[in-house]
Amino acid sequence: MFRVTREAIDLQGLVDFVTDPEAGAIVTFIGTTRNNNEGRKVIALDYEAYPEMAEKELARLGEEAKKRWDIRRMAIVHRIGPVRITESSVIIAVSAAHRADAFEACRFAIEEIKKSVPIWKKELFEGGEVWIGTQSGQPLPGR
Amino acid sequence: MFRVTREAIDLQGLVDFVTDPEAGAIVTFIGTTRNNNEGRKVIALDYEAYPEMAEKELARLGEEAKKRWDIRRMAIVHRIGPVRITESSVIIAVSAAHRADAFEACRFAIEEIKKSVPIWKKELFEGGEVWIGTQSGQPLPGR
Amino acid sequence: MKVKVKFFAILRERAGTGEITKEIRKGSTVAELWEALQRDYSKLAPVDMRLLYAVNQVYVKADYVLKERDEVVFVPPVSGGS
Amino acid sequence: MKVKVKFFAILRERAGTGEITKEIRKGSTVAELWEALQRDYSKLAPVDMRLLYAVNQVYVKADYVLKERDEVVFVPPVSGGS
Numbered sequence: 211m212f213r214v215t216r217e218a219i220d221l222q223g224l225v226d227f228v229t230d231p232e233a234g235a236i237v238t239f240i241g242t243t244r245n246n247n248e249g250r251k252v253i254a255l256d257y258e259a260y261p262e263m264a265e266k267e268l269a270r271l272g273e274e275a276k277k278r279w280d281i282r283r284m285a286i287v288h289r290i291g292p293v294r295i296t297e298s299s300v301i302i303a304v305s306a307a308h309r310a311d312a313f314e315a316c317r318f319a320i321e322e323i324k325k326s327v328p329i330w331k332k333e334l335f336e337g338g339e340v341w342i343g344t345q346s347g348q349p350l351p352g353r
Numbered sequence: 354m355f356r357v358t359r360e361a362i363d364l365q366g367l368v369d370f371v372t373d374p375e376a377g378a379i380v381t382f383i384g385t386t387r388n389n390n391e392g393r394k395v396i397a398l399d400y401e402a403y404p405e406m407a408e409k410e411l412a413r414l415g416e417e418a419k420k421r422w423d424i425r426r427m428a429i430v431h432r433i434g435p436v437r438i439t440e441s442s443v444i445i446a447v448s449a450a451h452r453a454d455a456f457e458a459c460r461f462a463i464e465e466i467k468k469s470v471p472i473w474k475k476e477l478f479e480g481g482e483v484w485i486g487t488q489s490g491q492p493l494p495g496r
Numbered sequence: 497m498k499v500k501v502k503f504f505a506i507l508r509e510r511a512g513t514g515e516i517t518k519e520i521r522k523g524s525t526v527a528e529l530w531e532a533l534q535r536d537y538s539k540l541a542p543v544d545m546r547l548l549y550a551v552n553q554v555y556v557k558a559d560y561v562l563k564e565r566d567e568v569v570f571v572p573p574v575s576g577g578s
Numbered sequence: 579m580k581v582k583v584k585f586f587a588i589l590r591e592r593a594g595t596g597e598i599t600k601e602i603r604k605g606s607t608v609a610e611l612w613e614a615l616q617r618d619y620s621k622l623a624p625v626d627m628r629l630l631y632a633v634n635q636v637y638v639k640a641d642y643v644l645k646e647r648d649e650v651v652f653v654p655p656v657s658g659g660s
Contacts (some may be wrong), residue, residue: 222365225383234387234660237459239379240368241578244377257576258505260569263553264576282470288435288576295374299578309660313460316380320452320577328550328569329576330505341506343573344545346362377578384660399586400658403651406635407658431658436585442660452578463659471632471651472658473587486655487627 211285212268214261214329219287224303229285233305237278237312238274239320241300243293250335257290257299260326260328275304275318279311288329299331354428355411355492358451362430367446371426376448380455382463384443387435393478400433400442400450403471407431410440412472417459429462431472442474497522497562501533506572510539520562527558530570545573559560579604579646583615588654592621602644608633609640612652627655 211227221240228236234246243255272284278331282305293299306312323329354370364383371379386398417488425448436442445462449455466472475486501518503511511533519537520529526549534541548571549556555571562568583600585593593615600618602611608631616623631638631651637653644650 221368225364229385229439231388233385233439236383236385238383239452239456240379240381241449241452242376242379243578244578245374255578258504258508259572259576260504260550260553263569266553296372296376301453305385309382309384309460309463313456315502317452317456318530324574326555327576328504328574329577330572330573332505334524341572342575344506349456369592373659386660396660401590402658403586403632403635404586406632406651409635433607467656467659469629469637469655471586471656471657471658473654484654485657487588 211287212272213287214259214264214297215289216291218290219289219298219301219330221301224301226283228303230282231250232307233282234307235309235312236305237305237309237316238303239300239316240298241320242298243295245275245295246258247333247335250333250337251265252295253334254292254294254334255299256292256332256334257288258287258330258332259290259349261290264327270324271322271327274322278318279306279315280308281306281311282284282314284292284319285316286323288323288327290329354430355408355415355428358430358432359434360432362432362441362444364441364444365431367428367444370428371446371447371448373425375450376425378447378452378455379446380452380459382443382445382459383441384463385441385457386438388438389477390476392490393476393480395438396477396479397435397437398442399435399477400431401473401475402431402433404433406471411466414462414465414470417465418458421461422449422458424449424454424458427430427458427462427467429466431466431470433472435477448460499529499562499564499566499568503530504569504572506542510575511537524562524563525558526556526560526562526568529562529568555576561574581598581611581646581650583650586651586654589622589652594621606644607640608638608642608644608650609643611650617628622624626639629653
């Protein structure tokens with residue numbers, strides 16, 4: 211399951227999806243909106259995706275993980291739109307016979323998402339907003 | 354939250370417990386009963402604990418993780434009694450500002466549980482049962 | 497010939513639109529299309545970030561030669577995850 | 579003086595009981611208590627595994643000197659997790 215959604219992500223649903231009788235370990239990563247970033251008071255993160263390509267890239271990354279580690283199943287769901295403090299922007303769930311594979315594949319997935327998947331976040335903070343990763347020096351002033 | 358319980362473990366409850374406005378990452382580890390082990394067809398794992406000491410050891414391990422990594426909150430719940438295929442025997446949830454700390458502290462916790470926490474599992478398999486870690490050669494015949 | 501261009505995130509805001517159809521010469525590369533778009537949309541240039549190029553939802557190099565009806569996206573630095 | 583001994587897992591099964599009270603000499607160590615228990619419960623010996631010792635829910639060394647009403651547990655190899 212490799213999806214982009216506007217809805218809140220259902221953690222238990224993802225874990226159920228990767229649950230497998232051959233698995234002894236499930237590792238999940240949940241990315242949540244933090245109330246601060248580089249000294250700014252964050253109000254929310256607003257995510258935008260190129261959805262068709264983002265889902266393809268997530269699936270490609272899942273295939274890559276299956277080649278590298280002995281894992282059973284993987285699910286990644288990324289939310290788009292505004293994600294408020296403590297809410298989840300992304301959840302990754304990986305099952306494997308043994309825990310080392312599950313940990314490493316899960317870590318790999320979140321690192322790769324941050325490199326190649328066409329999803330962008332705008333940080334809405336007290337006093338302005340900025341597209342993360344595009345800052346040329348100072349954040350843009352609020353509009 | 355560091356507990357031993359006879360009930361099924363509520364993943365979402367643990368994640369809610371560690372959710373924190375200062376956290377950007379939550380990592381969970383779920384240990385599940387696998388349908389096979391060393392060539393045996395596993396029916397269930399039956400866990401037993403020295404519960405008061407097990408909870409103290411889990412809490413001690415949580416304190417140790419807080420010293421080593423910059424984490425926000427941690428919860429560990431270990432189930433005892435029979436845990437059937439695909440069911441969870443242990444769930445660890447860790448929140449942190451940054452993902453590296455959450456991953457490393459979670460991995461540390463499960464490795465330490467397997468070393469020091471007074472919990473034991475008896476494997477019930479087709480044809481017998483065995484206390485894992487006490488095998489002197491062959492598994493004991495079924496009774 | 498015509499290609500479809502989609503803009504996302506900071507480029508969408510700078511272009512003031514999410515999707516356009518653009519007439520280009522046969523044999524144009526994706527890099528040449530980007531140069532033409534910078535002339536059409538003054539706010540796109542100068543771009544102070546490294547862009548990647550995607551055609552029909554796959555990353556391509558700057559010298560990729562476009563075909564009729566290709567869907568082209570100029571990908572600003574991605575920042576998904578959390 | 580008396581101490582409480584709890585048996586868990588394989589030792590509980592071998593002893594046929596989960597908890598006993600045992601009379602010992604003052605100054606006895608936890609290792610000496612274990613030797614005495616092996617005489618009381620023939621199935622406990624020989625123990626084909628490495629045991630740890632816990633007194634009042636804290637791990638201790640073999641030469642730990644017991645006190646009246648201590649709660650002693652002989653810890654077989656742990657195997658929690660999954």
